[in-house]
Amino acid sequence: MLTCPLCASADTAFYHRDARREYLRCRHCALVFVPPAFHLGPEEERAVYDQHENSPDDPGYRRFLSRLFDPLRERLPPGARGLDFGAGPGPTLSVMFEEAGHPMAIYDPFYAPDASVLEAEYDFITATEVVEHLFAPGEELARLVDRLRPEGWLGVMTKRVTDREAFTRWHYILDSTHVAFFSEATFRWLAEERGMAVEFPAADVALLRKA
Template structure:
């Protein structure tokens, strides 16, 4: 269920296709296969700068506005959860909030963040569901990161992702979402369809910011087309 191995630094960081071209300002390229828009690595800020920016995030359970923001993923996600479901909030940031809100819904939660909560034992288990909120746009190596995410979900389990989803009605030049220098990967509906096919998942829900995948159960995992044929 893994995405293909990269064959060169110029290939798309998600699908490994060499068929991509400049999309904006010669800094962003768009893949013609999976439709990912990505910031070329030479234009990305340093890891130290990224970590400094991440440390500025100040979110808490007591912040009503932030709770309302997170409800955009919790509301659709809750339709696929059950009491005592085991979940992982991947990329929870310095102030875990989503996990606490899901605990309020009787879910058993663990958290993981590579900078603030680097509990690698949490990555050794599989979960009924994994939440990933405002994280995938930061993936420098989306191929490896999406493989990791899907590998954390039990067969038949749920992966809930929140990120601003690009479409061609958006004026990319003036799009606020690209202005955060830590945002390096942007996804369209076509991109998520490619990911679902490649990782043997089914899209159960999607709006302009949230997408819910279900990992295929074991008896269906052999039915997906080879990734070389995905989309």
Template sequence: MVVDLSCPLCLAPVSDLFARAHGRRYRRCVGCGLIFMEPADRLDPAAERARYETHQNDPADAGYRGFLDRLAAPLVERVVAEIPSGAEGLDFGSGPGPTLSIMLEERGMQMSIYDPFFAPDRSVLERTHDFVTCTETVEHFFDPRREFERFDRLVRPGGWLAIMTEWPPGSEAEGSPGESPRGDGLRGERPRGDVPRGDRSRGPLEAAAEDPVPDPAVFEGWYYTRDPSHTCFYGPRTLRWIAGHFGWELELPRRNVAIFRVPGGTGVDF
């Protein structure tokens, strides 16, 4: 028997099983589009840490740096346009081999890092930052709503939250970033159906309805589901829901990269 669960992002009830992959069950929220692993199938903390310790994140690896530059380059372009030097950033989920923070320091940023397993200094979570980066991390969240609420507190008014995570196959419409020269309104777009910042109970659901629904069979064969620590999957629809819920501006400069802008500060039109 399939038991109703609440979406860990928008809290809507989710009744139907979406897919099974590698012995794990996944649901898909029709409200925000998030695909999430059923809680009973998640790793325990010891197994989760052991999985992360297998990650090979070498700051000297040119290929890995090139991968991270997919996020770093568009973020730096935006930050230095308004804060020419000394911007303060936090790399959230820096992992066992912090690399993005080093790359950003090389470009003149002042960086702090946080990781619950490998850099657990929580003092960096008690102050705000000009920007927060989160690469290959949001897919590991058990409670994405709580974590994005944390991001909302961590980023200063007018600051940026830059995320990189693999989008589920088939979750983006033709013409999405990285798929076509056309931006189709995704780059620099404030989510349509946006809600006032004071009303956080709803998201841009009408705007999200145009995005295709991923094929469960394709999802089950997707390489990203092989990792048992990947619990949540976000496509453009879910990213727009997040932006609308928090009153953030959203840019999708390339596939798998999202840059949110928090209202307030200089040069932000809200």
């Protein structure tokens, strides 16, 4: 059986199969993931993302992002510096934080691939609708936590797994670029593993604070 891409445990088991691909679940950290054999190549992945029409001029998109923006902003000191990881083709969350007085850097492997920003330290890092796309979430999230200053925040927005029956009917798995599915239990495992506190202030939102 394949090892888990989040915690590297070999204790994984079949979870679901549909017409396109299959899904495994880790018994250690509870991540549900798509095996690498079903991952898209870079060009196919980029083609899907190019269809996204996100813009800071879209009030509806801002309202969507406010589910993470509002509770995280309440917890930040004035002038806290942040990184929007996986900003996508139309960076918007970074604009919202800059408007609120927080200097921002952005990174996206396709649209803002300046890896030098991943060498700096930050008071907070956001990843909205990102972790479900990560082929190696354990490696990527460890790198982000390492870039946080003490008492820094990692804000994640992603829809969460609830149970197997709901998973089989879930629209979220229809997106071929979604390959890693977190549950509340997964975030609690991550927080404990990285020595962080975690809270869930809004739907689909997890805030993790570094010790």
